[in-house]
Amino acid sequence: IIEGVTVERIRTVDGRAVGVDTDQGPVDAEYVVTCAGMWSHELGRQAGVNVPLHACEHFYLVTEPVPDLPAGLPTLRDTDNCIYVKEDAGRLLVGAFEPVAKPFGAEGLPTDRPFMQLDEDWDHLAPVYEKACERVPILGEIGIRLFFNGPESFTPDDRYLLGETPELRNHFVATGFNSVGIQSAGGAGKVLAEWIVGGRPPMDLWDVDIRRMLPFQTNRRYLRDRSVEALGLLYAMHWPFRQVDTARGVRRSPFHDRLADLGACHGESGGWERPNWYAPKGVEPVYEYSYGRQNWFEHSAAEHRACREGAALFDQTSLAKLLVQGPDAAAVLNHISSADVDVEPGTSVYTTWLNDRGGIEADLTVNRLDDERFLVVTAFSTQVRDSDWMARNTPDGARATITDVTSGYSVLGVFGPDSRRVLSPLTDADLGNEAFPFGTLREIDISYARVIAVRRTYMGELGWELYIPTEFSLGVFDELWATGQPVGLMPAGMHAMNSLRIEKAYRHWGDDIADEDTPLEAGLSWGVAWDKPGGFIGREALIAQREAGLTRRLVQFRLDDPEPLLYGNEPILADGSLVGRITSGMYGHTVGAALGMGYVTHEPGTPRDEVIGGSFEITVNGERIPATASYRPFYDPTGDRIRA
CATH class of the missing domain: 3.30.70.1400 (Aminomethyltransferase beta-barrel domains)
Structure with a gap:
């Protein structure tokens, strides 16, 4: 460990990190780990690496000594008032995670010192401190010894950045800890060391893996604007389906404005503005959050039913498209x-x-x-x-080459038993089952465009994904809507897509x-093509697991009570014993109950049918709700509808 040295840049050769240049000369290294806090973003940029984080001013106060204050008091968190209070050597330390933060360093970060104290800002902190005095009245009676304001780095999604960077081999990061660095340091250091030595993450670290970040997120203005909200989100209520308010409108499909005119309530994911649900006329497309049925529940149910019974139109432009050729x-x-x-x-x-x-x-x-x-x-x-x-x-x-062509194509999905009726007037292509079976694709004419039509589904109904060259998108949309609306075509959002896919037990990666x-x-x-020529990565491990027998299986569950909802992470009990947790859940409007999936652990060699043969319950908000378990989807288990 060498202190008092300034790292000026990361040295690279042939796409690999090979060391760093410092103000005292170069340092060679087999691996480079950037743990530079708020300076990590600029160091990464210099090496062509995306490290999205931005500093914010973080405030805390330390009072004068408090008479007879017991040592070792627990930390008090008052999330409604955005404060925490803890005992500190006979004094009280009061910190804040205010809803609207102060970004720091947008014009450049100081490089002459590793730690710094910024100017006091009573105007900014006063409203929070007044609430703190209401919660802990003694704060209004004693003096303040220290007003500390120091910068900390925050990421766009409030989760830290860990792992090897995709742009530069042998370069790892452990940074952007969102004010939980001390709490997370031991575990982060351990798994990062194991990752470097073993060549792969030692456990599922997707929540903090830097590869979740997208190239646009290195944009400085985006990072600054999002950081205003990111700090306060640490203490905000984590409502289901909660949407961010800052740095919106980053990525819009060509259909964005058309869909907004149809009542779309757009949510943000990965910068994309995606229609989550549609408000009917007279209803404002704005979320009203709760842990029960939110204000969009019935509107999304109507979209769900349109897909099951007629035809629904989905904007799927956010799908990533990678052209592999050679x-x-x-x-x-x-x-x-x-x-x-x-x-x-x-x-x-x-x-x-x-x-x-x-x-x-x-x-x-x-x-x-x-x-x-x-x-x-x-x-x-x-x-x-x-x-x-x-x-x-x-x-x-x-x-072979890999080219990201995501921005080159918009995608419209038309799904439902009437999808042929909607699309057929727009094309001379034969959309019949024999000419265009499930699992095939063709380039076809629609409007004045040539589009790639793929007959697949994530909704469990007959339909096509239409990959449209971007400049033709609005022309195709306008004709599709003009033709489809008179025969019942209805716009549908991501919440409906989720409820449709959960009825079919289609898995969601990451959950x-x-x-x-x-x-x-x-x-x-x-x-799995077990015997294809040349095999595949992971084949030997799968064969070994198949021979040894499983100890856990993914199971679908339907709550027997139609009222409760499932969101994920609810405990699964079999005959009263904890056997797993819900990995994802949503209400199934066709089935008429909340549905979820989760892995059920069992003894090795347990027959498959016996795993789901017991009495199951799901704990929802502290109450055990009886549930029905199944390996097969609760809707159209034979898959006949997608091959209609």
């Missing part, structure tokens, strides 16, 4: 994919990508356009992660499946 593209993708994706052009394949332990690193679709071109479609949240995984597992010298869950445990072994 003479070796098929071989590269087939080795990474557990399914066989070396298929005929015009075929769309759902597949998982596994690590060497059999864990699911990604689930996505691989769409073969022709002999040498594939369109890989995944979620916006894993856009960087999945591209990075592909790049890491492409052999040196392979004749129901992740890098510690295998296809065998998750009930996805039907999509």
Whole structure:
């Protein structure tokens, strides 16, 4: 450990970090870990690495000694008033996480000292301190010895940044700790060391993995504007479906304004403005938060029913699209994919990508356009992660390239039993089941555009995803809406998509499946091509697990009481014993009850049917609710509707 040294830049050679330059000369290193707090963003930028964080001023006060104050008092957190109070050597320390914070360093950070105290700002802190005096009256009776104001770094989503950066190999970060650095330091240091030594994260760290961050999030203005809210969110109520208020409108699909005119209430995810639900005429498209049925519940239910009974239109532009092409593209993708994706052009394949332990690193679709071109479609949240995984597992010298074409295509989804009726007048393509079966794609004419139509579904109904070159998007939308609305086409949002997919038990990566869950445990072994030529990453681990037997299985649950809701993390009990937790939940409007999925642990070798043979309960808000368990979806378990 060498103190008093300024790191000026990270040294790189051939896409790898090889050391740092300092004001006292270069330092060579096999690995470089950036733990530079609020300076990490600029250090990363210089090396072409995205480290999205911004400093905010963080305030606390220390009082004069308080007579007879017991030592070791517990810390008091008053989240309604945005304060914490703790005993500090016979005094009281009062800190604040106010709702509207003060960004620091937008014009540049000082580099002449590692720690700093900023100017007092009583005007900013006074409203918070007045509330503190109401909660702890003695604060109004004793003097203040210290007013401390120091900067801390905050990330756009209030979760810290850990792991190897996708832009630069052998470069790791542990930074942006959002004021919980001391609390998290031991664990963060341990897993980071194990990650470096072992070459992979030692556990599921997706919540803090830097690969969740997107390239635009290095934008300084975005970081400054979001930091105003990020600090206060630490003490804000964590409502279900809560939306951020700052740095909005970053990424908009071409349809944004059209959908807003139709009543869309847009939510923000990964910078994307996505319609979460639609307000009917006379209703303001604004959230009213609660832990019960929120104000959009019935509106989303109507969208859900439109998809089940007629036709619904979804804006799916936020899907990430990666074009993989070259003479070796098929071989590269087939080795990474557990399914066989070396298929005929015009075929769309759902597949998982596994690590060497059999864990699911990604689930996505691989769409073969022709002999040498594939369109890989995944979620916006894993856009960087999945591209990075592909790049890491492409052999040196392979004749294959990866190009992110997300911005090149908008996507409209038309789903429901009437989707053919909506689309057929707009195209001369045969949309019949024999000519255009499930799991295929074709380039077709719609309006004046040529679009890639993919017959897949995340909603569990007949339908197509339409990949539209961006400049043609509005023309296609306008004709589609003009033709579809008279026959009952209805716009539907992300909440409806979630309720539709939960009825079909479609997994969601990051919740129901992740890098510690295998296809065998998750009930996805039907999509594994065990014997395809050349095998695939993770095959040996899956075979070993299959032979040894499972100790946990993903199960679907339906609450027997139609009133409670499920959001995730609710305890699962079998015959009174804790056996797991809900990984994701939503109300199933067709089924008429809240649905959820969760892994049920069991003894090795337990027969599959016996795992769900007991009496199940889900704990909701402290109350045990009887639940029905099933391996099969509660809606259309045979999948007939998607192949109609």
